[in-house]
Amino acid sequence: MRHLISLAALALGAGLVAADTPIRFPNNPALSPDGTQLTFDWAGDIWLASTSGGPAKPLTRNVGRDRQPRFSPDGKTLAFISDREGSALPFTMPAAGGPPSQVAFHTAGYSLLDWHANGKHLLVQSTRDHYWRHGERFFLLNTATRQADELLFDDYGTEASLSPDGKRILFTREGPAWWRKGYYGSQSAQIWMYDRDSQKFYPLLRHERGCRSPIWKPDGKGFYYTGAQDGVFNLREYDIATGKDRRLTDFKEDQVVQPSLSRDGSTLVFRALGDLYTWKPGTGKPAKILLTVQTDFTPPQDEKRALTSATDVAFSPDGLEIAFIAGGDLWVMDTELKEPRQITATAEEEKEPVWLPEGEGLLFICDGGKSTDIFRATRKDKAKFWWLNDSFSIEQVTKDGEAKSDLSLSPNGKSMAYSRLRGDFYIASVNGENPRKILASWNEIDYDWSPDSQWLVYSQYDREFNRDIWILPVDLSRPAYNLSRHPDNESNPVWSPDGKAIAFTSRRAGGEEVDIYYAWLKQEDDEVLARDKRLQKAIEKLEKARPKGKAAGKGEDEAKGAFEKKGPGFREKKEESVAVKIDWSDLHKRINRLSLPESSESGLFWSPDSKRLAFSGTVKGDRATYAFDFPPEGSASPKQISSRTGSKAKWLKSGQVAWLSGGLPASFNPSAATTTTPAPTPAALPGFRRGGTLGSALAETTPDPSGYRFSANQKFNPGERFAVGFDHCWAAMRDHFYDEKLGNSDWEAVRNKYRPLAREALDLETFTTVVQLMLGEINASHLGFTTGGFAGPRGPQTPAAPETPTRGWTESTRHLGARLVENYPGPGWKIRDILPGGPADRAKSRLFPGEVILKIGGLDLKPALDPALVLNGPAEKEVKLTVQAADGKQREVTLLPTSFLAVRNLLYRHWLDHNQTMVEKLSGGKLGYLHISAMDMSSFYKFEEELYSQGAGKEGLVIDVRENGGGSTADHLLTALTQPVHAIAVPRGGVEGYPQDRKVYASWNKPIVVLCNQNSFSNAEIFSHAIKALNRGKVVGAPTAGAVISTGAKSIMDLGTLRMPFRGWYGIQDGEDMELHGAVPHVVLWPNPAEMPVGIDRQLEKGVQVLKSEVESWKKLPKPALRKATSRPENK
Template sequence: MKRWALASTLLLVLIQTAAARETIRLANNPALSPDGQWLAFDWNGDIWVASSTGGEAKPRTSYTGRDSHPKFSPDSKEIAFVSDRETSLQVFKIPFDGGVPKQLTFHTGGTLVQEYAPDGKSLLVKATRDHFWRHGERFFTLKRGERSAERLLFDDYGDNGVLSPDGKKLLFTREGGAWWRKGYKGSGVAQVWLYDLEAKTFTKVLHGEFGCRWPLWKPDGTGFYYVAEHARGSNLYLHDFASKASKQLTQFKSDSVVFPAIARDGSKIVFRHLFDLYCHQPSNGVTKKLELFHNSDRTVKKSEYRVLNSASSAAFSQDGLDIAFIAGGDLWVMDTELREPRQITQTPQEEANPIFTPDGQAIFYVSNVGDRFAISRAVRSDPKKFWWQNTRFTTTNLAVMNEAPSKLKLSPDSKTLAFVRGRGDLCVLDLEMNKWTGVFADWSAPDYDWSPDGNWFVYTKLDEDFNRDIWLMSSDGKGKPFNLSRHPYAEYDPVWSPDGKMIAFAGRRASGDPGASICLVFLNPDDDEKTSRDRKLEKALDKMRGRKEGGKDEPKPLKKPAGVNIDFDRLHERVKRVNLGEGSANTLFWSPDSKKLAFTGSYDGKTGTFTIDIGDNLTPKSLSTTTGSNPVWLKTGNQIVWLVNGVPTSTPGVASAAPADPTPAPIVPKKGGGKGGAKAQGPPSLGFTAGGGYTFSVRQQVDLPARNAAIFDSCWRIMRDHWYDGKLGNNDWDKVRAKYRDMAWQAPDPETVQVCVQMMLGELNGSHLGFTLAAGDAAGKPAAPRDTTAHLGVRFAQGFAGPGLKIRDVLPSGPADKKRSQLATGDIIQKIDGVEVDGDMDLTLVLNGPADREMNLLVQGVDGQPREVALRPISYVAAQGLLYDHWLNHNRKLVADASKGSFGYLHISAMSMPNFRKFEEELVSQGAGKDGLVIDVRENPGGSIADHLLTALTQPTHAITVPRGGGPGYPLDRKVYISWHKPIVVLCNQNSGSNAEIFSHAIKTLNRGQLVGVPTVGAVVSTGAVQVMDAGTLRLPTRGWFTINDGEDMEKNGAAPHHLLWLQPNQLPAGRDAQLTKALDVLRADVEAWKSRPQPKLKLSTDRP
């Protein structure tokens, strides 16, 4: 009996052990011990260690946030890593066998570890401080055993830094985009550089067609390993310094070698390919995939509970008593008193767009059916009970389609359901025949509304010039569409009045409109011509109509709307504009009696909801400070129902406090959802919200693998249906899905799902792509840094022996550039808040503290006299803005000095309207009296103002004006913008992107000037963003740009300068700008040619014979 019990126990242990074993895939940032015996990596937010041959891995850290980028010390005794446990990324270390992590860095700007120095005495780190306004990341060394100053290696940016075995040289990379993008060719590819620490010289070693990354030194220093990219991925190579030859070591035909690491003895190189880690042995060329697993008690969770108290969309029944809403991607229903939501659907995908039938007997919504979409209907299992009294519901898929339906709207007779399919097809579903047909096909989703008789649609249509007009069309799709607005500025959100007599919409109606006006049109001119007395008479008759004898009123049922009568003759000329001044209108909706038009937006300096009484005086009146989405003005209770900040709301409303949640305390998962040990917390506070909000709280059980797959599928479908190039990178998009979906399903945390989505996006080889996770707080993680590293508004001289800190320069307009707290170049700060300081100490010991505080300095002036200075510091982020002004002033002075005041300099940091307004001002402040302008769009990531800039630079010159006693010119008030017709030269580089590239291409196309610098990056596509479930945001590029001369796509086709010139590292931060110097030479020649052009001799009429 005992033998049987023992055998059973052993069997149970074996079963439990097998059940706990989990495979580890998509491990990140591998590192090898110096002898190559051990492998460290980060996975599921922690640092793990395993044998370099694979097998069982064990965690070395266990933290609710993210630990990453492990690095072995040369003596193998400790592992340094990066963690967000102090909110900003900081470097920590931990003993090899585990223990309590020790923090090594404290600057709240964050620090990333690169490696230990070969002698083990210091760490090589990368951080952004105050060295330059853009690409401010720099390499530093930190002493290993003590808290000391960061030592700058050189003053310019780089990445993937590795020190040579003798510690005298540094290999690093410059440029390079997202590691997950495949096949990019252009000026932005990664380059490998070599820096000699003793000679202080730079050498570009590799600059391949597709880019080279992640250099790793050979132990003898004669060469290095690296990753070279190709059209479909990348491989591992070996470069020899002496022969300058490279040898390919791995032979992967597709997918990328990423994050390689080498043992210090050179015995092994480990990297990730696709989802798995591989080990390469240089001695025999063997490459082997590593099988990794763990048997820890921290298994990846397959399901979790989460508390939901916010909806993404909501709909009310016509009596306002029932609410259907989407929360956590599922469909729920509740009443307005108990507010105990009942779950109708429970799927990993996201339901959307719920609407009640007028009788309240059914709810229509959008759902997923496998790989397709459906318009579905939900009804109560027991129709004799209210929705909130039912616990079971019946759902039916009415129409299944490949492209997502949206914008569901029932026809007035409830027999037809209209919807938008895919990118923009307006369709109708016959609910009796259960058959859908198209009304019209389009490439852009319209706003639309039914006419009250169901015979017409009013809708928006975007033309090929991206102007959106208001159109009318028969709801059966027959007949020719009619353009109602016929206006050069975009209109949107058309709404038909319930009485069928009017259509209102929003849009700009004049070039000077700062926002959107409201437009109103009567469909019959007789209604348009009614006087105010006519309308008052109608109102009086409405009140008297139906009165019984004896003076008592008897309510009558609402009449069926009469047929809509449209007089198309000169209809667009009858559009009336309600001028909102500086205000704007967002969403329009009617009162049930058509007497008022409501809108959300701003008016008279206030934001909220406003109404307009239909009559002679169309003046907006404030209704409420509340605004929401999908508003409906119900006749019952005269209430507006909508979704306000995620809460179903009635305005005005009478919602009472919600009841306490009868369910047990919810289980709130740790960040990542993949680790055990969830922390229990109470439900969120419930109650009345301003404006009649119907708050709620529900617990939702989530199947995490299915949810992960649904997130991935949503991103995959969105790109399939909307990416601007229908060829999808010449990929079989179904195969791309099959390649990554299973890994997304297995993902241990949201961050790994994000990586799967990004790798899928990388197959497109496109710009403006990315998936950002929704913000989430990890348990125990501080919401904000406890301290902030202060910036004094000065920069310190490197290498100053002390004592104290010598000021290298003072940032303009910073805290040290004020009269009461003035510091000067050459001053020496001896004490900060009473603590003696010098260049060897970690200044965060005195600079870290509350963000808003005063600091006291003891300063030795350049005259040798001590003085006390009190100032209020700024953040390092704010200092980077001052560094921009510092650089701008330097360039302006350089141009003024080199041209003897005849040239001006303008830099456009981004293509936004504030930058254009600044550009207009500087055409005068920097251009007045000058013969030429340098226009700099280097480091400009893009925006949308290229055409505004070009209008200012290419306005026609067709006449000359001369006032009596004055000189020749032209009145500025007659021009569209302040203009510049003299010579220009434009600077661009590999970091000029998107709209800055469109501008650069246009300068060449229009022959307006010459380009100097480096080809732009080739990232030109118009993009937006969409919310993916409640998981994150996906960037969505939908419009390509093509050059007008040869029709070439500007994507992956940067604007090539007339004069190609790369800057060398260390030049720009030191104030040496060879590109700007070349631009001045080019401009000088163009100005000379411009000055020599023939000029007309002005002749007065009285000078004629």
Template sequence: MKSLFLLFLIPAMVRAEPLRLVHDPALSPDGQTVAFCWMGDLWTVPTQGGRAIRLTSHPAMESNPAFSPNGKEIAFNSTRDGAKMAYVIPAAGGEVRQVSFHTDGCEIREWTPDGRSLLVNLLRDYSWQRESRSARLALMEVTQRAAEIPLFDDYALAGTLSRDGSQVLFMREGSEPWWRQGFKGSRAGQIWHFDRQKNAFRCLLSDEIENRSPLWRADQKGCYLVRQGNLWEYDFASKRTTQHTHFQEDLVTFPAISRDGRTLVFRVRFDLYRWHPGDAEPEKILIEGATEPDPDEVRVMLSKATEVHFAPSGLELAMVAGGDVWVMDAELKEPRRVTATEEEESSVQFAPDGKSLVFISESGGQPDVWSATRAEADAPWWENDRFILKRLTQDVQTETSPRFSPDGKKLAYLRERGDLWIADADGGNAKRLVESWNEPKFDFSPDGSWIVYSKEDEAFNDDIWLIPSDGSLPPHNLSQHPHDDSNPRWSPDGKRIAWTGRRDRDEVDIFYVNLSPNDDEQTARERTLAKARSKFTTSKKEEPTPQKGAAPKPASQPPPSKSAAPSTPPSDPKPNVETKSAKSEAPAAKPAPTAEKPVEHVKKTSRMPIDLNGIHDRIHRVTVAGTSEYALAWSPDSKKLAIHSSWNGRGSLRMLEWPDKLTSPTTLSTSSWTSVSWLKQGDQITGLVDGKPAMLAGKSGSSPRVLGFSAAQDYSRSSQQRALFEQCWRIMRDHYYDDRLGNRDWDAVRVKYSDMAAEAPDLDGVGECVLLMLGELNGSHLGFSWSAARNWRAAPWNEETGHLG
């Protein structure tokens, strides 16, 4: 009975699902069957529509199917062995046979008329630089293993052979992506003809209008093609073009024709259509697939975070993992979920008093600054099950990168493309400090009265700027150099600012400026003398004074932290510290947009004084050969600087001691760190190591304490896919779209693709919806890349075909 019961259950678990966003259709010779790719596998379906049959089921990605001339076999590409290799499978399904072996791969176009070879595009010799210029049409035998034979020595795309194999149609130029709509220009696709017997070429169509995908007409006296996004016909003798489809808002893509020339299929937006020569309009092909139900609820276990920020105590941390905000303690390491949205959260930060969090949430499709507090304020964050969330910015603009002032009373953040705003900690009294076309990196002075930031100008050059946090003075260009300067960090004692800057093409170095001339002019002996006097004064103050009564209790000491045995750090290359101005090496210092003036110090001002007179002469450069520095973090006593750098091709965390030991950087960790900060409590460096929170004592010989975790997360797959698409849509709205340039109604574009992105069977389908959306803009240099779950690798290693020369 149990077996019978299971037999009844199995049909119930399989449902008919409409298949959309199918790829690479190919017709059988008689036009009765369509082969296509969907969810990375190979399928067939009757051309009239109906239930699709799955021919392959493999984690690798299948593409480019092509029926053999007798219709009994289908050739296709697959990444089963790394690159796109050619394989053959019976048309009804069965054993797969590999027929290509060069590890640079190929792309199948079709079979030769005799069924002995495949017409392919070869990808050889620097094909990653510009594939369209490297592709060569060639013949590849399928009955035996032999070298491919190029048809001619020049680039060609979308090739197709005549019925007798003596003529070739192909495309040149046409390097714009297939999803771009309305392109016109000198790079538009051209249709060419090649006579193999006469070795003669002629251009058929080249008129700065996109012409793509030629297909031989049944009488071989003309061809079909995609022109201006629709299906057209071109007659060789009369040179006349005739339009057959009239889609206004979408493109005809992936066209294919049967070998008898009587049936064509192609895709428009999400669906396949069929068209027979002589038909007035094409008909949609309705495809169903028998697939197991794919539950919308997804459950995952998270073990890596994308960012982290530790509470001032060092006992708790907040992190972003799986797009949500979590809190966790450093001992039990049991994460508690603060947010549960399908949209993304980011830029999480504790307030200086540790009582609240701020972060960016895209909840509801609108990125705003939010705060979180504990429902039980007397309990630690990690012992709370509920959190009070509050939206601090309520507007239609996009906010990013919130950051508290050191006293926690102010909140700075970026708005729109990169304007720097400052507000009260609760979001009130907001005002714009700096207007910027891209996102600057910024830091507060220790007293919160200044903000230092890096900003790109119209020539894409980053400089370091200073501005009072109340906006009472205009910004002052601190670096004034024609090369990039970024990542400014203010020392906790307020005496200097450090940043990273590029002066040589292949190296990024550290720069710093002393904000007072006295600190710049002080010698090493004078600093040592001041240190000695300070110790002497402290010692005198600590001398015991006789008192009546019991002796005072000793100050409680924190228990010693456990750490691994000290490891010997590798030897470091020695840096060069330039005592002269780092700006003297510049070819020509650019003038500051704002006239350089000393700050007027009014007695009543509470702003930290900065002497801007001659400040550019107090800029110094620290160069470490073979390294590039990217992120900086000051120690609480301002005597050390942690540096996340690339050293000998690997990430590392290193430390400079200020200001007299800059010649000997100390390697603290050979791991790559992100989200680096330095806590006063316990003198610990914190951050992420390989996606896991980590803590490290700020001294040589320490080992990082990595806080591994496991967090259970659930979310709606369709809602998350919609959120991903709309995030991409919003980025283009905020940073690219301009309705004055004649682009589409951008809100209507979102509606057009958003539902399909939510319904897409996998991340590849979502990515394709994003590409179609970008195509609506008809712009160059637009694209979207993603990492799908089917990153198939056949083995820990793959063979590689060698190249001569």
């Protein structure tokens, strides 16, 4: 569904956009047969306009998204795709407008490409059950009669065009994202032709810069296409008979995309940047089409929404006033009325609010993307509480404009600390004066103040990306001290309020488990015996029960928590200063572990008296918040203090814990916590900040029942918001992209080019397109912007609409778990094969290849029957089949179908079985085969298992990383494949070997061959490069994509998520960047279309052939003759 920003447009579609509004970024343009009219999709609807430009009118208006309109050959009908029924399905309607009719019902969904010249069939693309990867196929769909879609050929492709006689198909294979500019490599788009009569494929155009989007000329002798031979995709033409190829447009910066030709060949339309152009053969230059919206309505300039969820929070020390961020603005409220008062109302994003002492002000970061600074808000009327003020003063504190994050106030309230750019750490006075760089860092540190404000404890990545815990004096009077000194990551350091201990989390115990560790800063505290701890606890218990000199009438004041009343300011008790003392000798050896088996702890925070250490974790299956008594005694277990988890946790002096949980500011009494089983909460993300888990509040969508619910009314300008969101994306690349040259682009000029377009965007789809075009200027992998979280400024924050009747179930096209023979003449449907593990592979509903399904639900099956007629229905509904076996006998089978999505997983297993059988056959049982689908730990554990299950007794192993999208486990694989062989072990009566329990992983030291292809990405490419660099084996297949950058992600306001490539990878031998430099196999071999889906795998065949040769060479290597000690001459 589209997500329009305009309130009016959201309500009624594009009909309420201003009358003079230019249409930017129209999608999927198509021309009438004579080229005089133009249709396109924009703002989620189908539009019609004159090819000469001017006002456009909407032909569809509905809550779904309509797209890909195409004129019929006679110009009377429009076909288009719509998700109004849930799936992307084809519809037709009169070209002048009118009610649409649905013409297909298979819920796998469709893309519309073209009309057949007969005016009855559509050329469509859909993903069914043909292959586990790249399963999209081309079909002809009959619009006049409901029947089965006709498969054109069994392999993948995109951007297809039917010849005028309908006998040939031009299509594209491969290709990176359409918005990427300048790519070269194995992923470059290729143009192919398929002849339906001869059923042969012809490669027509292949260039390292890419050729795509072919369109037949009316005479069928050649075609137009877009090609990047000169660096930027321009319109070109190609003659099939002569091979003559020439450029028709001369765009230097903006790429030609989405070309479409009128059926008479007189006019061609395409988009460049945000506008459509026409080009007429023989006229030379293209002409821009100026389109506007035809309507009498004017939308409001500002958007209004009710905010009910916060993204950041800061509680006052007494917990009675709350500053929070919602919708990118700063608000404040109390805990009783909970009526938010808006402090800021900017298009920029405010974040990280911090209270100044005694409530004199609020510090916060204002992030405009291009420029970021710290500001201070104060009440206009200081005689009133914050939440009773109607106006506030805002003062800029820093003025350097550099990116800032992780703002905090020192415990004495005199200094503020923050990170700049990628991680340089600064301390300044609270008014911004005297900023000092305390620490130079290329990555953001994770830190906490000492209670006397004289020290910092922090974790920081080193050059090996290992985090240690460091202690640094604020005055830099001594070098930073490495407290943890361990090769596994430590993080989340927190200093106890009494100044005596530092706690942190670490993986130092091995494996993936994270535990809590702590160190006493003074030797004498570390040496306190267990009895001394119990003695102190007994004394404290008696002193608490029998306080000295307790006078009648004072209990009420003491119960209020030792606060001094200060009018409308905070009630804070002046604490005695804590003098932190550190015994440096062997401090790093005074580290203790608090272990919880099978649990990863995070989000540490202390109680005010330093006697409890709280954390988020899973104990006995319950994900919740727990606390250890501190110092712990023996094998003490933590107690659950809340059944939920949260971020920004702070244990107040009043005894309450305040935090952000489920998007709500909340507080609770840890001594009265419930022990109900919580809903599962995702594990904490890395990057913890002084209590709580960064991101957990966003992950946990269920509001905290103890939370302070609010509704904050916000008004903003959508265009300004999009402009700032664009600047956030632009600045993130400027500051963090791994190569500061940013694709050798003028990054300031890039901003000037695209920011105005983002400002004009009316919806998230257009905003996303603008951001993608900006990213495309970098010409790099691992880039992209995805809308998410909030669906836009009117996302989940909008109050729920009045209840309307809802469907009790969702209709879907289901799968029997059996694939069918294409073009079987009937009667019935003949079974081609059974997918292992699917419905037809179960004992009570088993089917067999070669059998014929005659009926489903009592309906006779004919070859042309639309499968959706008998297979559409609720997901959990069984179907009854009448099946005829090879001997002619019939039987009834009751079967519960599965989904097409689930079938794609079954197809993967089917493909694996085929490959393993093929290698077994080609090698005479001497070689094994395994495929690594992803570079993640679950795939690695499967790999380790298959080293045995597929490799046991074999002489060599085929390791396949084709279609592997990457991850991070290349070094784990290499550890298993390059284990040093230094000895041979033989037990009494046994054979030569080596004890497996002495190895890090199961290992393989026999010959291997690695298969890779153009769809091997990232870490799979690093692995392929490494196999060559280490001379571990031969590599066979197609060159990898050249897409190697370590990436993270960054939230962009409430608009979406930006991928953040931050670390480059370079070859150890030549120092070359692996980006745009794919691993080239020793033997390069590309498959032809339609081979792989029918089991012809020439890459695998070649791999087996190469490996057999490697095995023969390996067998000839000299091996030592084993000689026992008793066989030596001196021992005889």
